[in-house]
Amino acid sequence: MSVLVNKDSKIIVQGFTGGEGTFHAGQMIEYGTNVVGGVTPGKGGSEHLGKPVFNTVSEAVSATGADVSILFVPPAFAADAIMEAADAGIKVIVAITEGIPVADMTRVKAYIDARDTTLIGPNCPGVMTAGEAKVGIMPGFIFTPGRIGIVSKSGTLTYEAVDQVTKAGMGQSTAIGIGGDPIIGTTTLEAVKLLMADDDTDGIIMIGEIGGDLEIKAARWIQEHGTKPVVGFIAGVTAPKGRTMGHAGAIVSGEEESAEAKKRVMRECGIHVVDSPADIGAKMAEVLGVTA
């Protein structure tokens, strides 16, 4: 089954004809993802990468039956674009854009929460179901269809985990990059819940970093309701307090937001925590009894 996106998803690209949108939509199509069209206001009626372009998301939905949207829209216009997708009835909105003002995201979050839709990101690598749909910017060739689900705040660290899982003789069901901003649509816990309920996922890798309490909340839920093994890693043991480390959300504001504190709680909750990011794949193989 996998989660969020699969081979039957009908995907549109917002910001389709821009530089980023063109490049990544091309990569998605090349991977075999079912991209049914795109949206660029003012360019409706034309064709791009062999797919129809629409002026609005609602037009795109009426014409194509799209249920998933991915956004490559500049930060100043991204909040508006997310709300447009939600208004048009898109069920899964993947916002890649980095650098959206926090105030915009608090409004977007309230808007999304009041509607029947799921936002992934912003500031994320996207969502990918191996062998079926690449709705994001991750390199497709490192994925192998399999039964490990991945939830991560970070882009390249997600790739690292995917690659290690493949090299350890396993493959991926769905990898969800939830994003590194202070306000995001789908939390670690919500992503973990999806994978826990997915029949095609046997084990979950949960990758977090300093700042906020998303991993703690997920860990507590896993302790109570978890039915599959979870391997965890938290980046930023060496990060100094009070400094933002690249991601806007990666800042230690209190003791409980540090990497050490998060890892301690995750271990207490039965998660297989690795100290080195080089051990993520091997630990999952060990827990599941897989030999490469």
Add this chain to the structure above:
Amino acid sequence: MNIHEYQGKSILKSFGVAIQEGRVADTPEAAHEAAVELAKETGTGWFVVKAQIHAGGRGKGTVTETGSHGVVLAKGLDEVKDKAAGILGGHLVTAQTNAKGKQVNKVLIAEDVYGPGDSEPKEIYMSVLLDRAKGCNIIMYSPQGGMDIEAVAEETPELIFKEEIDPTVGLQGFQARRIAFNLGLSGKAFKEMTKFVTALYNAYVGCDATMFEINPVLKTSDDRVIAVDSKVSLDGNALYRHADYAAMRDTTEEDPTEVEADEAGLNYVKLDGNVGCMVNGAGLAMATMDIIKLSGGEPANFLDVGGTADAARVEKAFRIILKDPAVKAILVNIFGGIVRCDRVAQGVVDAYRNMGDINVPIIVRLQGTNAQEAKALIDNSGLKVISAVLLKEAADAVAEVLA
């Protein structure tokens, strides 16, 4: 982005928030003139001379060169010049700076607002910030103002209140009233506080702030409510819609190497360790710092070269890392997705040849798109570069060069 007290107050005032009036000066003479004008404008006879640096604890802090505190009272116009001279140009050391302190380039000459009157003045703490878990802004406040709020939270947590603001409708009247009631105010001061809080929240939203801390907010002896200090952080991602605030950035408050890196599009944070690193992606960069620690070193920096790690950027990153004399080795860790590893490898080789004087071992781990070509490129370059493909191999190589 952090800004100075005087800049924060100017933003607050522009949104109708009542403030302690003041004028900024960068020489003792200008400080005297500022005081003369301020006296005309406000009628104040005493003046508060406040060092303008990006750090708290100024009042208790000490200027190394003169022994003056960072916030001093001048009891008359004739004292202002000397008091300002005791602060300007010196290095102010506070609980929030390092031992060297921060050089003071400007002072704020502010009116005295603690004069006697019909009622006792009262200091209040107030901040506005984002509650990440709830996805909304909160106003945090306490009747215990003027002191370290962390100490209040520890000793008397019942005296800290929080008001959550619904992002779709903003601060409501009943919330402003609740805040004023909880602070024990009545009569004119009560009304003044509801006006103050409302204006303060409008300012927070209007200027795209990520944090306001006003400590203290003062209820004066004549029942006005004013901001006596201001600590304001603005959302760097929203500066595109506030060109006037973007111009408030004071790069002398930042690490010069970090400023240089920022101009080159590199996200760099200086740390105190002995192994430099260069990585693509913030999460992987932090994870790489952790690997360095596990391998027996300490990270000398955080450095995210971003998604377009071309040869020029790689070279710039090397130059920035090597400015730090404590660096004994460099770990380059790139997971090529969109970025092609062979291009990064070429960047490493070019940088090495162009710079000519790199005397520390470099470990390069390139994984992902074209990783094998990249490894061959480095192995065949004849340079003193150790190449790795797996993260584990890179970690082992770091441990080896440090041993």
